[in-house]
Amino acid sequence: MAGLTKVSAAAPPVLDIDPFATRYLENPYHFHEVLRGAGPIVHIPKYDMYAVGRYAEVQSAFADWKNFSSAAGTGLGHVQKGSALRTPGPIVEADPPEHTKLRSTLNRILSPAVIRGWRDDFEAEAERRVAAIVQRGEFDAVTDLVEPFILRVLPDAMGLDDEGRENLLPIGDLTGNALGPRNDLFIESERRVEPLLPWFNSKFERAAMLPGGFGEKIWQASDTGDIETEKVMPLIRTFLRGGIDTGVSGISSMIWLLACNPEQWSALKAEPKLVRQAFDEALRLETPAQSLFRTTRGSFAFAGCQLDDDVKVMCCLAAANRDPAQWADADNYNVKRSTIGHIAFGTGIHVCIGQMVARLEGEAILAALLRHTEILEMNGPARHKLSNTARRLAALPIRVGRKAN
Ligand code: HEM
Secondary structure (H helix, E strand, C coil): CCCEECCCCECCCECCCCCCCHHHHHCHHHHHHHHHHHCCCEEEHHHCEEEECCHHHHHHHHHCCCCEECCCCCCCCCCCCHHHCCCCCCCCCCCCCHHHHHHHHHHHHCCHHHHHCCHHHHHHHHHHHHHHHHCCCEEEHHHHHHHHHHHHHHHHHHCCCCCCHHHHHHHHHHHHHHCCCCCHHHHHHHHHHHHHHHHHHHCCCHHHCCCCCHHHHHHHHHHCCCCCHHHHHHHHHHHHHHHHHHHHHHHHHHHHHHHHCHHHHHHHHHCHHHHHHHHHHHHHHCCCECEEEEEECCCEEECCEEECCCCEEEEEHHHHCCCCCCCCCCCCCCCCCCCCCCCCCCCCCCCCCCHHHHHHHHHHHHHHHHHHCCEEEECCCCEEECCCCECEEEECEEEEECCCC
8 A cells, every 4th residue: 555654654744834724725726736745644733633635645545444534524523522523424434344334235225227227317407407508698507507407416316305405505515614624614604504404404304205216215225224224314414415515516617627728628529428538537626525534543654654543634635636746737627638546536445426426417417518509618707615625616607609600
């Protein structure tokens, strides 16, 4: 495993910055460079945490769940003690053996065959929405296209009824902020979500799930004892918290990158089979979940540095996905690049269980855009939402249409 050694070593170098300072959240690329440049692993005193941003070490940490545990939470807060004390998420914040059994049950419920069965519905929905919106010539790709599309297809597949689906957007926003420190961003998004909690907590009861969705199948797995009953609702919530905002982020970023890089749009028009690569390349460059955390278990040497026990480790997937040691022209969007090995979906035992779903969504929207418009260009400045750990556009003014002869 890259980076992990048994010899005793020196403490990691100190990086005396605040990764959650507004200037770094506004310009994450600068933060990535600082982090990668400071060493294979660093100590950040402000949060008494370690941080990794180079590709090899992020990969190693995610591959090594014994030393880099998820059970103390995948955010900065240590969920087993202090003010962040809470029940850990049933899958994403579980280590083996607990994780293994649940993951295999969920892999069965969300098997590739099940997801392939959703393709026609996702494509029909993308076709309908894109066909309607290109008639307008100008629109906001985030609020007029991507958000309504994702809020339709994923909750439908789960079996959620229509009422209040838009609440999933501020809840997704809170998810990204709550992984960071308890700063103004976190507190403000928590305040917005507070009144929505009764809705969120009631929607996933057994009686509320529509028949045929994978929410119902998760409930059924509790009848056979494959999933403990008390884990069902938190699990269903995890799917929506983890699947909505990330999907909106990835697809919006892809449209943004294509609109800003006309030669890449032209390359896709010439070779539409590159849609999957175009989506994955956008995830690499604009990684939706920029950072996730692990917690050291025991004191051990890693990348030539001696680590202390029970310390949070910020694993910056976004910095790894732009590491020039791993990617040629790392900061350029290139739809012809082989994106194999990007870690926007994580890696190791917790690798995203919804990645096929996300790709289905991204490909459906992009294929429909390719069919319906010759031009895809910016129609004003894009705006990002500030978030402690998510990279997410809030506004993306786009112009579409036919080329003038
Ligand atoms: C572009 C969209 C998406 C991105 C970038 C993304 C990213 C990720 C990442 C980085 C992880 C690893 C977490 C960790 O190691 O701590 C993960 C896990 C997970 N994702 Fe996704 N995700 C996306 C879409 C989805 C969708 C659509 C769903 C639901 C259908 C979903 C459900 C989950 C679940 C349940 C896990 C936990 C898996 C486990 O712990 O074994 N994600 N995702």
